[in-house]
Amino acid sequence: MTEFSRVEEKVRAGERLDYEDGLVLFLEPDVLRLGSLANWVREQRHGDRTYFNVNMRFEATNVCEASCSFCAFAKLEEGAPNAHTTTHEAAWKELAEFPDPRLSELHMVNGLHPTLPFEWYEELLRGWKRVRPSVHLKCFTGVEIHFFAQKFGMTHEQVLSRLKAAGLGSLPGGGAEILHPDVRQRISTDKANGAEYLAAHRAAHRLGIPSNCTMLYGHIETFEHRVDHLLQLRALQDDTRGFQCFIPLAFHNENNSLRKLPEPTAIDSLRTLAASRLLLDNFDHIKAYWVSMGIATAQLGLRFGADDLDGTIVHESIYHSAGSRVPMALAREQLVRLIREAGRIPVERDTTYGVIEELPRAAQPEAALKVRDRFAQKRALSVVSGA
Amino acid sequence: MGKVFSRALEQAGLTDLHNRVLSGEPLSQAELLRLAAADLLLIAGLADAMRARFRGDEVRFVRASAARELDLIVFKGVASEHGATGADVLRELALLRLATKPSTSIAVSIETIGLELAQTALLFGADTLIGDLSNARTLPLLDGAAARQREVAGLIARSGRRVTFGDAEPVLEQRP
Numbered sequence: 322m323t324e325f326s327r328v329e330e331k332v333r334a335g336e337r338l339d340y341e342d343g344l345v346l347f348l349e350p351d352v353l354r355l356g357s358l359a360n361w362v363r364e365q366r367h368g369d370r371t372y373f374n375v376n377m378r379f380e381a382t383n384v385c386e387a388s389c390s391f392c393a394f395a396k397l398e399e400g401a402p403n404a405h406t407t408t409h410e411a412a413w414k415e416l417a418e419f420p421d422p423r424l425s426e427l428h429m430v431n432g433l434h435p436t437l438p439f440e441w442y443e444e445l446l447r448g449w450k451r452v453r454p455s456v457h458l459k460c461f462t463g464v465e466i467h468f469f470a471q472k473f474g475m476t477h478e479q480v481l482s483r484l485k486a487a488g489l490g491s492l493p494g495g496g497a498e499i500l501h502p503d504v505r506q507r508i509s510t511d512k513a514n515g516a517e518y519l520a521a522h523r524a525a526h527r528l529g530i531p532s533n534c535t536m537l538y539g540h541i542e543t544f545e546h547r548v549d550h551l552l553q554l555r556a557l558q559d560d561t562r563g564f565q566c567f568i569p570l571a572f573h574n575e576n577n578s579l580r581k582l583p584e585p586t587a588i589d590s591l592r593t594l595a596a597s598r599l600l601l602d603n604f605d606h607i608k609a610y611w612v613s614m615g616i617a618t619a620q621l622g623l624r625f626g627a628d629d630l631d632g633t634i635v636h637e638s639i640y641h642s643a644g645s646r647v648p649m650a651l652a653r654e655q656l657v658r659l660i661r662e663a664g665r666i667p668v669e670r671d672t673t674y675g676v677i678e679e680l681p682r683a684a685q686p687e688a689a690l691k692v693r694d695r696f697a698q699k700r701a702l703s704v705v706s707g708a
Numbered sequence: 709m710g711k712v713f714s715r716a717l718e719q720a721g722l723t724d725l726h727n728r729v730l731s732g733e734p735l736s737q738a739e740l741l742r743l744a745a746a747d748l749l750l751i752a753g754l755a756d757a758m759r760a761r762f763r764g765d766e767v768r769f770v771r772a773s774a775a776r777e778l779d780l781i782v783f784k785g786v787a788s789e790h791g792a793t794g795a796d797v798l799r800e801l802a803l804l805r806l807a808t809k810p811s812t813s814i815a816v817s818i819e820t821i822g823l824e825l826a827q828t829a830l831l832f833g834a835d836t837l838i839g840d841l842s843n844a845r846t847l848p849l850l851d852g853a854a855a856r857q858r859e860v861a862g863l864i865a866r867s868g869r870r871v872t873f874g875d876a877e878p879v880l881e882q883r884p
Contacts, residue, residue, distance in 0.1 A: 350868035617794025689745035
């Protein structure tokens with residue numbers, strides 16, 4: 322029996338995978354076999370149902386005290402070229418005038434601004450709730466929460482309680498990067514360390530604030546670091562059950578100091594999705610974030626363990642600053658079509674995975690219909706030509 | 709492909725096609741029609757089994773001009789009025805592999821379908837990549853020809869395969 326067969330048997334028997342098993346997943350050369358196993362687990366949990374939402378991204382400021390080597394978004398000080406901090410009025414106007422009445426979530430991630438007072442953030446949230454109270458505010462990474470606690474002399478709980486009172490609904494997962502200190506100390510020295518990131522999320526969960534979590538992969542880390550990272554997240558989830566979703570984030574190499582590193586490939590992204598689904602046995606949702614891994618890979622990821630494509634986004638700066646070549650936005654109809662063409666059932670959700678609308682699946686994928694039509698006309702596969 | 713794949717094939721009533729694929733016969737139109745709407749990973753698994761048995765694990769990386777001299781079929785992608793999704797493209801490619809004599813080489817062009825799908829195509833029946841290491845638009849990789857060649861070799865290795873650059877122009881180390 323091969324090592325992978327042994328892991329496969331454990332998964333099928335419902336046994337928890339350990340660190341060594343995790344390495345077997347990342348080292349298995351047969352990626353389709355790995356994907357099939359992850360897909361089996363995904364279908365046990367969700368069948369063909371695949372989630373998306375109508376959301377918008379917002380970055381209130383890109384001014385940031387931290388100097389992470391993978392980041393192309395942050396500007397170190399106000400007044401630097403392309404540094405930007407919104408005004409309350411502009412932020413509220415953007416949400417108030419957002420044209421899609423189906424908008425259910427505002428997702429905000431910011432730089433660690435050195436001078437904005439805490440009250441500024443509270444008022445930002447309160448204003449959004451005034452102009453569009455139905456929109457869920459998924460704002461501030463665990464790193465930001467830790468930064469506020471340090472800067473303003475509060476505990477994580479105090480920071481989160483005040484933000485919750487101002488309208489905060491949940492935390493996004495950004496800022497996890499790689500939790501292992503050997504990597505984190507080389508790419509992110511001046512922000513929350515791994516334990517502090519986890520502590521911020523633990524505090525949120527204690528207060529009934531759900532959160533997501535992430536892993537930035539494909540830079541200087543090893544597979545050992547990835548497995549360690551996933552198992553740390555799994556351990557916290559065992560304690561709190563507060564994570565809603567795990568999102569692997571592919572490293573991009575433009576405009577940052579890691580630009581000499583190759584980016585992770587599509588197959589690395591698929592492998593990481595599949596391994597995450599198999600190791601994170603206490604997570605309901607694994608997201609194929611199309612902005613991070615590309616639209617085609619994210620769609621294929623729905624067969625490699627993922628059950629969520631994220632949302633319409635509308636405007637995203639963090640990945641696009643680092644060279645992302647995907648569009649800034651996908652229309653709701655495009656997300657629905659991607660899910661249907663992957664043979665899945667599109668389910669529009671809110672931030673906490675409440676179902677807004679379940680749409681019918683495609684009777685057959687477009688490619689299958691094309692094959693049928695060609696054969697009906699007794700033509701061969703028309704897409705082929707000799708070189 | 710393992711027990712999960714075998715069981716899924718069995719549940720879909722497609723085990724006979726797996727046996728046909730391994731026998732070295734291209735599938736008939738009727739058999740392809742049975743497969744056309746099947747689970748994407750099942751089609752991929754069959755195409756990959758055929759590729760592995762009859763074409764091996766070697767991936768050739770060739771320039772378009774060199775590809776014209778080679779005995780291969782180039783997969784052109786899928787026309788769609790809405791724009792084909794990645795799943796559409798890969799489904800069609802896998803069906804092409806299964807419809808073709810197994811000893812035939814099937815190539816995908818990075819320029820046509822993009823680097824992201826081209827690498828993934830290696831799991832769906834392709835055994836040759838057509839690309840130009842000097843084209844930064846279609847190969848958005850690291851600077852420097854030698855670095856780009858290493859990166860292409862790496863992305864093929866990460867699909868579980870090995871690469872030859874036999875038909876590409878030799879890449880010279882660039883000096884700063």
